[in-house]
């Protein structure tokens with residue numbers, strides 16, 4: 688089940704630009720003078736050793752943290768001027784699953800739909816596609832780590848956002864789910880979406896628009 692995206696398939700359009708970004712944590716400079724850009728249709732994979740600063744960079748790119756220096760622009764406008772439009776066009780999934788553990792998978796999907804003002808849809812079919820048939824009504828705290836991650840990633844089938852920022856999305860997933868997610872990512876890119884992700888795993892599908900950025904570990 689692939690949902691038609693509401694944004695134009697305008698591959699190549701400049702979406703996000705980071706200009707001379709710096710980030711300092713616990714008196715350690717994680718990165719400085721880092722510039723990057725993301726166009727529609729592109730997949731940007733940020734790589735680096737544990738502690739290099741990948742999640743910190745993603746949080747800055749998602750507008751959840753301020754850079755210590757530099758500027759982030761969405762559609763060529765500084766974030767200070769474009770934050771509401773950026774947030775409306777962004778789906779960020781961090782290390783934490785972001786699901787309500789007391790709620791069932793179906794209830795979580797229903798919650799996301801109402802939070803994002805989305806129409807009702809066939810969530811049973813989506814959960815079945817994600818390998819969660821028979822678990823729709825189970826509180827998420829009773830699901831395995833990989834099953835919880837699948838519920839969390841269901842947002843990527845619901846969201847109308849063009850830009851996805853995903854921090855280690857393959858964590859806890861088995862090969863089948865990794866493959867399903869990569870196929871969905873490919874579809875999203877073909878529709879004019881754009882993705883920034885970190886992963887310690889090798890991508891197994893050929894992504895034609897893949898750009899890799901290595902963050903060096905700085906002492």
Ligand SMILES: Nc1ncnc2c1ncn2[C@@H]1O[C@H](COP(=O)(O)OP(=O)(O)OP(=O)(O)O)[C@@H](O)[C@H]1O
Nearest residue numbers: 712713717735736737738739740741742743744885
């Ligand atoms: N909110 C914070 N306050 C203080 N230090 C932080 C904070 N967030 C991250 N750090 C520190 O910044 C460094 C980089 O962390 P970050 O999570 O960005 O690394 P990472 O590259 O994503 O690592 P991993 O591959 O292990 O997930 C770490 O040394 C961490 O201790």
